[in-house]
Amino acid sequence: MSGGRALAEMLRINGAGPIFGMAGFQLLPYYEGVRRLGMEHHLVNDERVGAFAADAYARLTGRPGICDGTLGPGTTNLVTALVESLNAGVPVIALTGNTHRGHSWKNMTQEARQVEILRPAVKELIRVEAVERIPELVRRAFSVATSGRPGPVVLDIPEDVAHAEHTFAAGEFFADAATARVPARRPRPDASEVERAAALLARSRRPLILAGGGVHLSEAHDALLHLAEAAGIPVAHTLSGKGAIPCTHDLSAGLFGRYSRYANELIESSDCLLVVGCKLGEIATKRYTLPRPGTPLIHLDIVAEEIGRWAPTRVGLWGDARAGLSDLATALESATPTDDRSAYRDEVRERRSAWEAEARARYESDEVPINMGRLVGELNEAMPEDGILLADGGFASHWAGLLYDTKRAGRGFVADRGFASIGYGLPGALGTALAVRTDDGSAPPVVSITGDSGLNMTIGDLETARRAGTAFTLVVVNNAASGYIKALQHAVYGEGSYQSASLIETNYAELARNFGCHGHRVEHPDDLAPALKQAMATHDAPTVVDVVVTRDPGQMLPGVDNRTLQVRPGDRPV
Incomplete structure (x- = not known):
């Protein structure tokens, strides 16, 4: 089969949903494979739209969204949307056509240094140099897109590789079920650090949880709600973290950061912050003025280098949000809290009532x-x-x-x-x-x-x-x-x-x-x-x-x- 047909076969085997893109000569064999296999592909009028649509599809399903773009402008049009997926931790696989290697850098039509342009916009760029490696490299793309902090991956396919014919062994066409969706694997934080975090939370009188988009990526909603309810800890959220717990829940403190209901005031007066799946960027921290210096910080994140990036962190928990929250909830069961925090919870309810009364005029x-x-x-x-x-x-x-x-x-x-x-x-x-x-x-x-x-x-x-x-x-x-x-x-x-x-x-x-x-x-x-x-x-x-x-x-x-x-x-x- 052609390299393009092999690409389509591997996407089908990996359970690809709707694909968004716009064809060019380089990827025609892939489009023909999609047609012959009866796969769902939607022609878009702008490649950025296709990548954005793939991003949204991935957020709702947990499965990598798929998009494609042809050589040159079709590929460079993907960049803005791919950076969105990279920064937000969304699994997307983008197929890009590239020049025939026998004629590269001879001023081929629409030729550009697209590999160099795309590389910093994605989690990994995989250049397909041999048609026989397509099944292996598609599996690699799914693995990278769904493991750790998810993100976009580019499969860059030269024209001659897409059009080349190769006799594949049937056994080469298989998928790794573990990497079909996020999170592909769940690393757990170090047990001793979990115990330290539990002790810190148990001693605090005014703890607060700051939930980011990582809660959604990890599907950690039940684990977060269980911990919050068991320990009586309010939960504030970023824009990406909205829905970490229901906004209508008694423990929801709403949005924090640049705009806030009353969460910013709770952050200012907190004596322990548990940050979950949140990068503590400019918007969430009100341009780095939150939290106040000296507030004990526990940071749970799948990416180790996000922990302590700029805010001093007392306890760093490197691992999956759901696994980490579950372990932390278990550790808290045997920890003795300083008090019942009833006055604190009463204050949160009062702040909520006051905000609702103030907001009514807008609503x-x-x-x-x-x-x-x-x-x-x-x-x-x-x-x-x-x-x-x-x-x-x-x-x-x-x-x-x-x-x-x-x-x-x-x-x-x-x-x-x-x-x-x-x-x-x-x-x-x-x-x-x-x-x-x-x-x-x-x-x-x-x-x-x-x-x-x-x-x-x-x-x-x-x-x-x-x-x-x-x-x-x-x-x-x-x-x-x-x-x-x-x-x-x-x-x-x-x-x-x-x-x-x-x-x-x-x-x-x-x-x-x-x-x-x-x-x-x-x-x-x-x-x-x-x-x-x-x-x-x-x-x-x-x-x-x-x-x-x-x-x-x-x-x-x-x-x-x-x-x-x-x-x-x-x-x-x-």
């Missing part, structure tokens, strides 16, 4: 144009327990991360915070809808929030979503601006000081109908609930709900962005 706002808080409040009411909300990069993720409530543990909320690139909203919804689809029509509703800037980047793939037979709700936060940029310019330089931040007024509902999808334009808050209900009940095509929100840059963010606190009027931002 119930009657402002016209529509307040973002009211939009998220309506989503809280409309979304069932098993519903999945995606949030594009930029302020859509911050508003939803702060105000949206997941009702059960798990991936009920997805935000592309690995790279925070806008443009994820539409392709993320496409990949998610394909991930959760069912034969009987009982799939949970998929709703994605994107900005008008984000949708402008990827709107051509509404055609892809319609062609793929998906049905999801795409909520467009329409403020006729690149909202985050305009809001920051307003905060730093003052009213009227805007440069390259405004868009023309566009009716995205009308555009959606032109693509053969459904569209609703909402200009009054009382029309939100019926529009969302109708959109979520539509199953024959995607629906765009175009929501006209405030044009006031001073009201575009959930609160003052912490970066603006470092600038004085007249200063340049830092």
Whole structure:
């Protein structure tokens, strides 16, 4: 068979789901293999969309998402989305066509130094130099993508390797079941370090758990909830960690970092922090001002070098989140707590009640144009327990991360915070809808929030979503601006000081109908609930709900962005 056919065979054997990409001559034998094997492949209109869709599919299923791109621009278009997957720890396998090796560096059409470009954007780049090694190297790609902290892998295939014919032994075509999904393997933290961590937690009066996206990657939700409930420890989360425990749970302290309900105050007063699957990056730490110096820190992470990267760590637990939390819960059973922490838990409940009273005005706002808080409040009411909300990069993720409530543990909320690139909203919804689809029509509703800037980047793939037979709700936060940029310019330089931040007024509902999808334009808050209900009940095509929100840059963010606190009027931002 051809090398391309062997690639397709190995993807099929490894249980590949829908594949997203755009063909070129180099990968034609692979496309022919996909056709002959009856595999599911979706032509996209931009390769970045395909990689984003593969990323979302992987987050929801735990199985590597698959995408492809041809030589040169097809391959370089993948870079932004692959960095998202790399930074977020999402398993993706990207197939890239490359030049015929007999003619490389003779100015072949679309030739580029794509291997050098792609290598730092992925966990590993595997160059396929011999057709007979394809089965082995595809297995290697799955193993790397799903082991340790998951991540994207590129299989770079020269034209002559893809087109070459080879007689394979049947026994070469097999898959390693252990690497079919994440986490492929579960290393446990050192037992003595677990005991140290348990003793530290038992002595603390105000412990707090900070949960990141690693909780989802490890499927550690039950283990986290068991430990939190058994020890009575509240849980705060990052944008990527939302859903680590249900937001509606009594022990949920909500989002922490740049925007916070009341978790930041709990972090400030905590005497022990347990960080689980969280890199403690800029957003989560409010530009490295949290936690306060001297707070005892226990850090559980699958990547050893994340432990103590910048925050002094008292106890480092190197291992899988679920395994580590289970071991820690067992160790705590025999540890004697300092007290029952009842006063602390009462304080957490009081803070929660006070925040809910303060937030009610946003959730119930009657402002016209529509307040973002009211939009998220309506989503809280409309979304069932098993519903999945995606949030594009930029302020859509911050508003939803702060105000949206997941009702059960798990991936009920997805935000592309690995790279925070806008443009994820539409392709993320496409990949998610394909991930959760069912034969009987009982799939949970998929709703994605994107900005008008984000949708402008990827709107051509509404055609892809319609062609793929998906049905999801795409909520467009329409403020006729690149909202985050305009809001920051307003905060730093003052009213009227805007440069390259405004868009023309566009009716995205009308555009959606032109693509053969459904569209609703909402200009009054009382029309939100019926529009969302109708959109979520539509199953024959995607629906765009175009929501006209405030044009006031001073009201575009959930609160003052912490970066603006470092600038004085007249200063340049830092």
